[in-house]
Amino acid sequence: DADVTQTPRNRITKTGKRIMLECSQTKGHDRMYWYRQDPGLGLRLIYYSFDVKDINKGEISDGYSVSRQAQAKFSLSLESAIPNQTALYFCATSDLYIGQFFGPGTRLTVL
Amino acid sequence: GEDVEQSLFLSVREGDSSVINCTYTDSSSTYLYWYKQEPGAGLQLLTYIFSNMDMKQDQRLTVLLNKKDKHLSLRIADTQTGDSAIYFCAETSYGGSQGNLIFGKGTKLSVKP
Numbered sequence: 001d002a003d004v005t006q007t008p009r010n011r012i013t014k015t016g017k018r019i020m021l022e023c024s025q026t027k028g029h030d031r032m033y034w035y036r037q038d039p040g041l042g043l044r045l046i047y048y049s050f051d052v053k054d055i056n057k058g059e060i061s062d063g064y065s066v067s068r069q070a071q072a073k074f075s076l077s078l079e080s081a082i083p084n085q086t087a088l089y090f091c092a093t094s095d096l097y098i099g100q101f102f103g104p105g106t107r108l109t110v111l
Numbered sequence: 112g113e114d115v116e117q118s119l120f121l122s123v124r125e126g127d128s129s130v131i132n133c134t135y136t137d138s139s140s141t142y143l144y145w146y147k148q149e150p151g152a153g154l155q156l157l158t159y160i161f162s163n164m165d166m167k168q169d170q171r172l173t174v175l176l177n178k179k180d181k182h183l184s185l186r187i188a189d190t191q192t193g194d195s196a197i198y199f200c201a202e203t204s205y206g207g208s209q210g211n212l213i214f215g216k217g218t219k220l221s222v223k224p
Binding site: 048105 | 144154156159199211215216
């Protein structure tokens with residue numbers, strides 16, 4: 001079984017719709033992250049959480065919100081999706097500084 | 112802010128060595144990483160190096176770190192077609208309040224048979 005899972009893997013939605021992307025991990029890590037990947041721009045951090053009560057904005061948090069429901073679950077919401085939020089979204093977990101472990105990604109298309 | 116730079120493309124022949132280079136600006140970088148992303152997949156942690164090391168070898172992979180020049184490289188020996196992927200360099204600072212990784216934009220490695 002995968003250590004970091006993301007659902008859904010693909011999603012097509014329309015402008016203005018609310019979307020939630022979910023992430024679950026079985027690695028037992030406290031730290032979780034959401035990134036988006038755009039061609040030519042690499043990965044950019046949206047939000048991160050060091051434990052259940054700790055939520056922090058990343059580089060590009062506008063238009064997004066998150067919820068850390070449990071140590072193992074971290075969800076990302078787009079309250080009102082817009083086309084420039086079309087991207088590949090990755091969840092990651094880490095245990096201090098020994099690297100981050102990524103989920104398989106969610107491909108989101110906003111029409 | 113901190114920045115990580117990589118060349119965007121590298122093309123090699125199967126069996127040759129590949130060298131992917133990365134430069135970073137954060138002088139307090141403590142941990143540096145190499146990730147591999149195959150088409151349609153997430154990022155896979157390949158290897159990492161602490162800033163108090165200047166080399167790390169793991170099978171076909173050799174990581175070299177020149178801390179003075181803030182230069183990191185990944186050498187893949189006997190490159191195979193299965194090594195074709197995008198390789199990301201990333202760094203983080205010990206004691207940094209975020210603990211997140213700063214990524215380069217990735218180097219696309221193409222291996223020709």
